[in-house]
Amino acid sequence: METYRHYIDAEFVEPSSGMYFESFDPYLGEPWALVARGDAADVDRAVGAAHRAFTGGAWPGLTASQRGALLRRLGDLVAREATRLAEIEVRDNGKLIAEMAAQLTYVPNWYYYFGGLADKIEGAVLPIDKKGYFNFTRLEPLGVCVAICPWNSPLLILAFKLAPALAAGNTVVVKPSEFTSVSTLEFMKLIEEAGFPRGVVNVVTGFGKDVGMPLVEHPLVAKVAFTGSDTTGRLINETAARHFKRTTMELGGKSPNIVFDDADLDDAVNGAVSGIFAATGQTCIAGSRLLLQDSIHDAFMEKLLALARTARMGNPLEYSTQVGPVTTRPQYDKVLGYIDIAMKEGATLELGGGPATRPECGRGWFVEPTIFSGVDNAMRIAQEEVFGPVLSVIRFGSEDEAIRIANDVRFGLAAGVWTRDLSRMLRVAEAIRAGTVWVNTYRSVSYLSPFGGYKDSGLGRENGQDMIREYLQVKSVWINIGAKTANPFVMR
Numbered sequence: 001m002e003t004y005r006h007y008i009d010a011e012f013v014e015p016s017s018g019m020y021f022e023s024f025d026p027y028l029g030e031p032w033a034l035v036a037r038g039d040a041a042d043v044d045r046a047v048g049a050a051h052r053a054f055t056g057g058a059w060p061g062l063t064a065s066q067r068g069a070l071l072r073r074l075g076d077l078v079a080r081e082a083t084r085l086a087e088i089e090v091r092d093n094g095k096l097i098a099e100m101a102a103q104l105t106y107v108p109n110w111y112y113y114f115g116g117l118a119d120k121i122e123g124a125v126l127p128i129d130k131k132g133y134f135n136f137t138r139l140e141p142l143g144v145c146v147a148i149c150p151w152n153s154p155l156l157i158l159a160f161k162l163a164p165a166l167a168a169g170n171t172v173v174v175k176p177s178e179f180t181s182v183s184t185l186e187f188m189k190l191i192e193e194a195g196f197p198r199g200v201v202n203v204v205t206g207f208g209k210d211v212g213m214p215l216v217e218h219p220l221v222a223k224v225a226f227t228g229s230d231t232t233g234r235l236i237n238e239t240a241a242r243h244f245k246r247t248t249m250e251l252g253g254k255s256p257n258i259v260f261d262d263a264d265l266d267d268a269v270n271g272a273v274s275g276i277f278a279a280t281g282q283t284c285i286a287g288s289r290l291l292l293q294d295s296i297h298d299a300f301m302e303k304l305l306a307l308a309r310t311a312r313m314g315n316p317l318e319y320s321t322q323v324g325p326v327t328t329r330p331q332y333d334k335v336l337g338y339i340d341i342a343m344k345e346g347a348t349l350e351l352g353g354g355p356a357t358r359p360e361c362g363r364g365w366f367v368e369p370t371i372f373s374g375v376d377n378a379m380r381i382a383q384e385e386v387f388g389p390v391l392s393v394i395r396f397g398s399e400d401e402a403i404r405i406a407n408d409v410r411f412g413l414a415a416g417v418w419t420r421d422l423s424r425m426l427r428v429a430e431a432i433r434a435g436t437v438w439v440n441t442y443r444s445v446s447y448l449s450p451f452g453g454y455k456d457s458g459l460g461r462e463n464g465q466d467m468i469r470e471y472l473q474v475k476s477v478w479i480n481i482g483a484k485t486a487n488p489f490v491m492r
Contacts, residue, residue, distance in 0.1 A: 003034040004181065006042055006205060007188040009049035010198040015206075016041035023182060026094030026325040027316055027364040033092075035181045038206035043173075043214040046202040050144040050171040051220045053199030059171065062197075064119035070194055071115030071166060075108035077190040078155075082107070085155060085183055087317065092180040093151050094325040094364070095279055096316050103156045110159035110463075113447045114167040117468055121168065130492070132483025138475040141169035142246065143222035145471060146215045148236070150228050151177035151327050152282045154184055160451070160462040161225040161248075162201070168471035173221075174203045175212055179328050181205040208232065216240055223247065223471065227284075229385075230411075230456045237459065248460035248470055250284065250452055252385040253413030256406035257287030257442060258428065260399070261295045263418035264440075269303045271416060271442040272391070277311060277369050278443060280324050281389040282331070284457075285414040287442055289375075289382055290393045291402050297395055301350070301373065308351055311369050314360035325364040326388060332365035335388030339370055342381040347372035347392070377405050385411070399424065403431045412454030416442045435461070 003020065005012040015036040022031035036042075053059050062070075078085070082104040089100045123137040147161040154176055165172050176184040184203055191201045204211050212232075216224050216239045223246040226236050230251040240247045257275050259268045275287025292300050316324035326332040339353055352370030367389055375382050375392040382392045396402045406415060414436040417428050429437040435453040438444060445451060445463070452461035460470055486492070 001032065001034055004185045004205070005036045006038060006046070007185060007201075007203040008042070008046045009202065010192060012185075012188075013045075015039070016045075021178065021206075023092060023179070024329070025091055026327050027362065029363040029365060033182050035178070035185075035205050038204040038211040040210070040214040042204045042206070043211055043218060046173045046204045047144055047215070047218045047220050049199035049202055050173050053197060054141070054143055054171040057199070058197035059200050060169070064121060064169070067167060067169060068115040068118035070196055071111045071118065071163060074190060074194040074196075075111030075115065077194055078104065078111065078187075079108040081190060085186060088183045088186055089154060089180065090316050092182050093154070093327045094316050095152070095282070095327070096321055096324050098319050098321075099279060103153060107156055107159050110163040110447045114163035114468065117465065118167040121468065121472065123474075130483070132481060134479040134481050136477050138477060139469075139472045140475055142471060142473055143170060144220050145170045145172050145223040145225065146175065146221050147172055148175045148212055148215070148224065148226045148228065149177060149184070151180040152279065154180045155187060157227050158184060158187070160227075160250075164468045165225070165471045166196075166200070168468050170223075170471055171200050172202070173215060174201065175215055176203065176205060178205065178207050212236070213239065216245070217243065219243070221245060225462075225470075226250070230458075233458065246470070248452075248462065249458035250462060251413075251456060251458040252411055253284045253286065253453065253457055254289060254383065254385055254409045254411045255285055255287050255414040255416070255434070256289045256291050256409075256432070257416035258291040258402050258406060258418065259293065259296065259300060260402070260417075260419040260421070260424065261293040262420045263296075264420070265296065265300055265303060267440065268418040269300065269307055271418065271440075272304055273307055275416060275442045276391045277308065277323055277389050280326060280367075282327060282387055283443070285436070285443060286387070287414075287416050288386060288390065288392060289377075289406075289409075290391055291396050291405055292393060293402070294395055294397050301393065305351055305371065308369050308371060313356055313358055313366055323366075323369060323389065325361070325366045327365075329365055331387060332367065335367050335386060335390060338381060338384070338386045338388070338390060339367075342372050342375075342379065342390070342392070345379045345381060346374070347379060347381060348374040350393075352389070377408055383409055399428065403428060407431075407433050410456045413457035414438070414453075
């Protein structure tokens with residue numbers, strides 16, 4: 001069993017406590033690696049290293065173009081190691097190799113894009129209204145930034161945070177999920193090979209209360225970027241606010257996937273299955289509420305169930321597998337608990353409804369793809385994030401009713417709309433309170449397109465050109481070029 005240590009100040013170091021914890025393979029249900037268990041002392045070491053790198057040494061002396069070149073070099077290295085990193089992530093989180101290989105092949109684009117953007121950060125000369133003064137603005141990095149990442153797509157979501165932070169000139173401390181730390185630590189070898197100066201990127205592994213909160217509370221941390229549950233996000237945001245730290249919060253979702261009666265039903269069925277059973281439903285953008293118009297409900301359900309029954313479960317390292325295990329044992333238990341809740345609430349079980357006992361699932365944490373019909377939007381199964389392969393089907397009559405149901409939830413991360421009517425596409429996309437609306441598609445992301453949520457789904461945006469401003473602050477510079485000092489007791 002391989003042992004993984006923290007990465008601090010360009011070195012892999014032992015945890016201060018000398019303690020390690022096991023990382024489990026969700027397919028085998030067995031530990032496969034030991035990971036350093038960090039604490040406040042490790043946090044202080046990492047933040048100190050990041051602060052020193054930000055305030056002195058080689059990093060602040062680099063030009064923006066030089067920072068960009070490092071990021072593009074990093075992208076090349078990720079592309080070179082994409083297959084190996086994808087296999088590590090599958091071992092750690094149980095997601096399909098087909099998906100993780102595609103993700104890791106795509107991840108380099110974040111480093112290419114923000115690497116190219118690094119030397120296009122520009123201030124402005126202001127047409128100031130006072131004679132005798134020259135006024136301009138500078139966009140400057142914040143300082144030490146913290147990236148707290150989830151277990152479902154570790155290196156993809158890390159790229160959302162790390163690439164713009166480094167492009168802007170910040171230094172970073174990463175706290176990966178305690179369930180999926182290994183790929184991030186392997187990624188640090190590429191940071192080193194790319195040539196980033198000491199202390200610019202650091203990793204402390206461990207648990208939220210031991211590492212996450214000390215990072216949020218550390219006085220030298222300027223910003224926290226978090227992806228995870230809304231409960232944890234709320235706590236982090238409240239804590240950060242007390243210390244006047246900036247935050248970016250990408251939190252949970254309960255996304256509606258709306259199918260109108262004029263939609264291409266076959267396409268919409270594929271979109272519904274992709275929205276909930278891809279990634280075993282373990283994605284914040286999961287289309288976990290399927291809204292079907294009355295006139296097509298029965299025909300759609302027939303097609304949906306027929307396709308869902310064909311899902312191939314098994315070893316996530318095999319490209320033929322379509323549904324893998326749930327990543328963690330606690331999450332596995334949580335998903336099964338929500339299935340019980342749905343049954344007690346009166347939802348009609350159409351498919352699945354329990355642990356997968358197929359021989360190909362072995363000893364892994366598998367849940368059968370599960371579909372409930374007859375769901376009322378007030379049910380817990382329709383209001384709370386399950387984060388697993390569980391779909392709630394809700395009927396609606398009119399367009400107005402569909403919009404009302406779609407918005408009747410405390411989340412607002414994403415939504416899907418299936419229709420051939422162009423006017424309806426635009427009306428519904430405008431009316432839905434969500435950060436991303438997909439029309440006649442589902443579950444697409446890009447480094448070019450802003451991503452984030454409304455309501456309890458978070459604060460701020462990731463990706464896209466404007467994202468880099470989340471890691472910058474504005475300085476206004478005034479220069480007297482001839483103005484005479486008048487009364488020194490009067491503001492000029």
